[in-house]
Amino acid sequence: MTRFTSVAAFGAALVDLPPADAGARRAAADRQARLTKPVGSLGRLEEIAEFMAAWQGRARPRLNDGRAIIFAGNHGVAARGVSAYPPEVTEQMVANFARGGAAINALATAAGLSLTVVPLMLEQPTGDITLEAAMSETECLEALDAGAAAVTGDIDLLVPGDMGIGNTTPAAALCAASFGGSGIEWVGPGTGVAGTALQAKIAAVDDALVTHGDARTAFERLRRLGGREIAAIAGAVLAARHARVPVLLDGFIVGAALAPLAAAQPAIVDHCLAGHCSAEPGHRRLLERLGLSPLLSLDMRLGEGSGAAVAAGVVRAALAAHDRMATFDEAGVAEA
Ligand SMILES: O=C(O)c1ccc[n+]([C@@H]2O[C@H](COP(=O)([O-])O)[C@@H](O)[C@H]2O)c1
Numbered sequence: 001m002t003r004f005t006s007v008a009a010f011g012a013a014l015v016d017l018p019p020a021d022a023g024a025r026r027a028a029a030d031r032q033a034r035l036t037k038p039v040g041s042l043g044r045l046e047e048i049a050e051f052m053a054a055w056q057g058r059a060r061p062r063l064n065d066g067r068a069i070i071f072a073g074n075h076g077v078a079a080r081g082v083s084a085y086p087p088e089v090t091e092q093m094v095a096n097f098a099r100g101g102a103a104i105n106a107l108a109t110a111a112g113l114s115l116t117v118v119p120l121m122l123e124q125p126t127g128d129i130t131l132e133a134a135m136s137e138t139e140c141l142e143a144l145d146a147g148a149a150a151v152t153g154d155i156d157l158l159v160p161g162d163m164g165i166g167n168t169t170p171a172a173a174l175c176a177a178s179f180g181g182s183g184i185e186w187v188g189p190g191t192g193v194a195g196t197a198l199q200a201k202i203a204a205v206d207d208a209l210v211t212h213g214d215a216r217t218a219f220e221r222l223r224r225l226g227g228r229e230i231a232a233i234a235g236a237v238l239a240a241r242h243a244r245v246p247v248l249l250d251g252f253i254v255g256a257a258l259a260p261l262a263a264a265q266p267a268i269v270d271h272c273l274a275g276h277c278s279a280e281p282g283h284r285r286l287l288e289r290l291g292l293s294p295l296l297s298l299d300m301r302l303g304e305g306s307g308a309a310v311a312a313g314v315v316r317a318a319l320a321a322h323d324r325m326a327t328f329d330e331a332g333v334a335e336a
């Protein structure tokens with residue numbers, strides 16, 4: 001089990017990434033080629049089945065244990081009015097998740113995913129990134145490790161999600177610090193800011209980039225510009241990689257959590273599928289930088305793992321076809 005007890009342990013885990021199981025991928029592709037359909041006619045469903053086989057190490061991949069895990073955190077920068085909603089909403093939504101009343105409760109159930117919520121010190125917002133580091137070294141390690149600790153057992157698909165009022169601001173800052181550009185290129189409306197509030201949000205990202213311009217490593221960028229739920233998502237995705245668990249990514253914040261890791265080690269997203277492209281404008285640019293092509297584009301911009309949960313239905317369909325279709329031999333259908 002991967003745990004992040006030191007900065008060195010995190011750095012080593014990011015360098016030493018295990019590859020997929022090439023034999024399982026080949027076996028899945030061989031079966032795919034024998035199913036009763038014109039070659040390639042299931043399009044990206046074929047690629048999804050082979051991806052799942054490769055990372056599960058199984059010629060007939062399955063989706064019995066699909067897990068949505070929502071990490072929640074609060075942000076010091078939210079006090080600058082960068083969100084359309086007040087910071088109390090983070091904790092109120094965590095209570096709503098627990099009662100079963102949020103979109104992700106309905107969508108995870110519809111997709112056959114279990115749902116866990118991990119609140120991260122909601123009573124203690126991170127530092128305001130325009131002025132200071134979001135987290136101390138210890139706080140960032142604890143958040144990374146909380147993410148890794150949530151990846152337990154034989155998971156078939158991990159669906160990490162985020163909840164944190166204000167978190168599209170650190171997400172934009174992480175993208176800019178990792179891939180270049182400034183606030184104007186990476187900031188969008190988030191929950192719905194416009195006009196002068198949107199200008200203040202762009203300025204907050206530009207200020208944070210100046211304050212933390214000397215942060216060069218993945219860890220330092222996460223620690224100084226990120227947030228607890230963002231670091232936990234990075235920790236969960238990295239731990240999933242070491243357990244060879246495939247990951248289905250949600251929107252802008254989940255992707256941004258990987259930006260500093262991917263800038264240092266582009267192969268970190270090899271075990272990830274992009275579930276959807278969010279309506280948050282920076283997300284399309286981020287997916288291009290990560291080299292991922294989204295499965296869905298439904299103008300969703302909710303977070304909480306919701307877009308990925310919808311995409312889990314597509315993954316389920318891909319695996320059902322791969323597992324249950326007859327081969328040409330079995331069905332007595334003539335091949336090309
Ligand atoms: O996932 C996305 O692409 C996404 C885009 C916009 C907003 N959100 C959600 O809205 C919250 C952040 O928005 P904001 O305006 O408070 O920065 C946070 O709880 C996110 O889960 C999520």
Ligand SMILES: Cc1cc2nc[nH]c2cc1C
Pocket residue numbers: 085089093162163164191302303304
């Ligand atoms: C109500 C609400 C629900 C959310 N879920 C994820 N981010 C959110 C932000 C708000 C404001």
